[in-house]
Amino acid sequence: MxxxxxxxxxxxxxxxxxxxxxxxxxxxxxxxxxxxxxxxxxxxxxxxxxxxxxxxxxxxxxxxxxxxxxxxxxxxxxxxxxxxxxxxxxxLDRILTISAEDMYVTVEAGCTWATLDAALKPLGLRTPFWGPFSGGKATIGGSLSQGTATFGSARVGPSDVAVIGFKVVLSDGSIVTTGSGAQPHHTPFFRHYGPDLTGLFTSDAGALGVKAEVTLQLEKRPDAVQGLSFAFTDVTACFEAMAEAARSGLAGEVFAVDAELLRQSAGNADLKRDLSTLWQVGRSGSGMLDGLVRMARLAIAGRNFAKGIPFTVHVVTEANDITRLNGNVAELRRLISPNGVEIANTVPTVVRAQPFPALAVTAPNGRRLLAIHAIVPFSVGNELHSLTERIVARYADDLRANNVIVGYSFATVGRSGLLYEPVFYWEDSHELFHRRETPPDMLAGMAQFTANPKGRALVQKVRDEMVDTMFMHGAVHLQIGKAYPYLRDRDPALVALLNALKHHVDPKGLMNPGALGLATPNPHHG
Ligand SMILES: Cc1cc2nc3c(=O)[nH]c(=O)nc-3n(C[C@H](O)[C@H](O)[C@H](O)COP(=O)(O)OP(=O)(O)OC[C@H]3O[C@@H](n4cnc5c(N)ncnc54)[C@H](O)[C@@H]3O)c2cc1C
CATH class of the missing domain: 3.30.43.10 (Uridine Diphospho-n-acetylenolpyruvylglucosamine Reductase, domain 2)
Incomplete structure (x- = not known):
């Protein structure tokens, strides 16, 4: 060796x-x-x-x-x-080409969304999907290999829609180019030319090859942005408001959190970070006065603005000028207000001022966290939530005894998808990963817990039940990895095709074995 x-x-x-x-x-x-x-x-x-x-x-x-x-x-x-x-x-983190004329950008797969966004911003450009909250660390290759949602997702859908082409290293070291860049003298400006082999490698969890280069679509960056926030007392009204905002096509992001998730995410009061956030909010205004007004509003609303509200919905809309932005805002208010009450827009304002902040990989209070999710049609959201709540109620005593808490966040993905995300928080020891990946100043202020194997096992058990329920209600998943039931009861003809493709690009089964749950190779082969 x-x-x-x-x-x-x-x-x-x-x-x-x-x-x-x-x-x-x-x-x-x-x-x-x-x-x-x-x-x-x-x-x-x-x-x-x-x-x-x-x-x-x-x-x-x-x-x-x-x-x-x-x-x-x-x-x-x-x-x-x-x-x-x-x-x-x-x-592999270089930005290789930015073509403002032909509206595409080619990056190496290890480039982060934050690095790309910083390079595109001064040019007045961005990609249609432009990153997850974790974009300071998340790479473009990683996101496209598992499917990611957040910035731009209410308007265009998940990360995959932004891709035009890849260069992928297959298991034997050969390199496949997808999209229009696959022929001599052709630039990678276009995705669809015959069968879409770019799509084949999206969300493959790296089971089919290693992405080395990614070409993404560009769009003009809107000049005017505004966030709106609303309070809801029940989940049905919350989902309906989110669906209305998504259907309108006027929002870049539509997301919501329940009171528990907001409580777990708020962290301890930290004057230095709060001031830095205010400063970012000020800088993100379209003019000095606008920036000051935003800062003042945020300072007044403070950290406790949404304390105890069962559900808060946050919507961000954009336009190329203030008149059109005001039109969008008025329309979104008209669509969302009937069942909700408008509140201070602290959350979307902070999020857009600092889209890729330094993040802890635990809750700010030091609890370990696990987010699971399903994407379901809007028509299924209410039933899925009530069944999930029933699971939580059934385990309520165990969860309490083992210091496990469940919160929820929701978002829209495209015009028809509700991203439904239960998040587990539990007291447990930090692994080397958590200690290294959490910014030191945050780590210093966090509680440390002893190992809680019973709590961990309980999280896994409740998680598995929730995922079964999601499956029974027609859920799809991003970020399949080795954890979601991608192949369960799937059309046998499709599974055979996928296994044949896997076998072709990875005959020995050595490319991320286990990913997507694809078949291991025939032991008699090579
Ligand atoms: C605090 C926090 C916030 C988050 N926010 C969001 C969010 O807003 N939206 C969201 O969707 N997710 C979010 N996530 C989940 C996750 O960060 C993202 O999905 C992110 O895009 C993962 O990117 P990565 O580069 O870290 O991928 P990795 O974790 O490194 O890898 C993900 C998968 O892709 C494969 N892979 C990685 N690189 C390549 C490559 N070049 N070629 C082939 N396969 C590859 C890996 O084998 C793995 O299967 C968040 C996570 C945390 C901890």
């Missing part, structure tokens, strides 16, 4: 291949769980290095687990065998 590590190091230098205990432990953990400890962590810095590393590993029967920013919680990149390397793709 030492020979393999030495050869890996020859490809990209000694520092790019880690084998120390701490690194192996860190790279075998995600936000939620721990996988097998790999042989090494390799960090390619070019597509050629990546292709050589993958080819060398698989030639020796060593499995490859691609990892971007690493801040997912569905075992997506966790090794399922110790005979493995983890590929840390954050070394």
């Amino acid at each position: 030492n020979e393999f590590i030495t050869k890996l190091r020859r490809i990209s230098g000694t520092d790019s291949v880690l084998t120390d205990e701490d690194s192996l432990a860190f790279f075998s953990q995600d936000v939620y769980r721990t996988g097998c400890r790999p042989l090494a962590v390799a960090r390619p810095c070019s597509i050629s290095e990546l292709s050589q590393m993958v080819a060398m590993a698989t030639a020796q029967g060593i499995a490859v687990f691609p990892r971007g920013g690493g801040i997912s919680y569905t075992d997506g990149y966790l090794p399922t065998t110790t005979n493995a390397i983890v590929l840390d793709l954050r070394g």
Whole structure:
């Protein structure tokens, strides 16, 4: 094995291949769980290095687990065998081309959404889906490999809609180009030319190959932005208001939280961070006066503005000028107000002022967290929520005894999808992953808890029941990883096709084995 590590190091230098205990432990953990400890962590810095590393590993029967920013919680990149390397793709972080004329951008897959957004903003451009809340760490390759929602999602849907083409390294090290860039003298400006093979590699959890480059659509960045917030006493009215906002097509983001989630996310009062937030809000105004007004409103509303309100809905709308923005705002108020009460727009204002803040990977109070989700049609939201609440009620005593709390957040994805997200918070020890990935000043202010294996097992049990209920109600999932029942009772003809594709691109089954639940290879092959 030492020979393999030495050869890996020859490809990209000694520092790019880690084998120390701490690194192996860190790279075998995600936000939620721990996988097998790999042989090494390799960090390619070019597509050629990546292709050589993958080819060398698989030639020796060593499995490859691609990892971007690493801040997912569905075992997506966790090794399922110790005979493995983890590929840390954050070394592939360059922005390769920005074409303002042809409206596309090509980046290496390890570039973060925050880095891309910072480069596009001065040009008055952005991508139609432009990042998750975790975009300071989440990579574009990671997000597109598992499907991500947030900024722009109410208008255009999940991250996949923004992609035009990929360069993907397959398990033998060969490189596939999708989209219009796949022919000589053709730029990657267009996705649809014959069968959509770009789509094949979206949300594949890295089971089909490692994305090395991504080309994304560009759009003009609107100049005027406003957030609106509303309070609701019951979930039915909350969902109806969200659906109305989504159907109107006037909102970039529509999201909601229940009182418990808001309480868990609020954190301890922190003057330094609050002032920095106010400053960001001020800077995000379209003029100095507007900025000051926003800061003053936010300061008055303070941290406790929504304390105890059962559900708050937050909507962000954009336009190219103030007149059109005011029109959108008036229309959204008309659609949402009938069942809700407008409140201070603190949440959307802060979110848009600082879309990619430094984030903890636990709750700000130090509790461990696990978010699970389903995307369902709006017509199913109420029933799914009442059944989920019934599960929580059935386990209420156990949850209390084991210090587990459940909160909810919701968002719209495109015109017809309700993203329904129960979030578990529980008292439990922090792993190396949580200590390293939480900003030190936040970590210093957090409570530390002792290991709570009973609480952890309970979270998994309740989670599994909720996911079964989601399945029974026609849910689909982003971020399938190795955790959601993607293949359960799926059309056999489709499963056969998928397995054949997997077999073609990864005949030995060494590309992120376990991801999507795809079949392991025939042991008699190669
Ligand atoms: C605090 C917090 C906030 C979050 N906010 C959001 C949010 O707003 N919206 C949302 O949808 N999600 C959110 N998430 C979940 C997660 O951060 C995002 O989905 C994010 O896009 C994951 O990107 P990543 O680069 O960290 O991917 P990783 O976690 O590194 O990987 C995800 C999957 O993609 C695969 N992969 C990674 N890179 C590649 C590649 N180049 N080629 C092939 N496969 C690859 C991995 O094997 C894995 O299966 C949040 C998570 C946290 C902890």
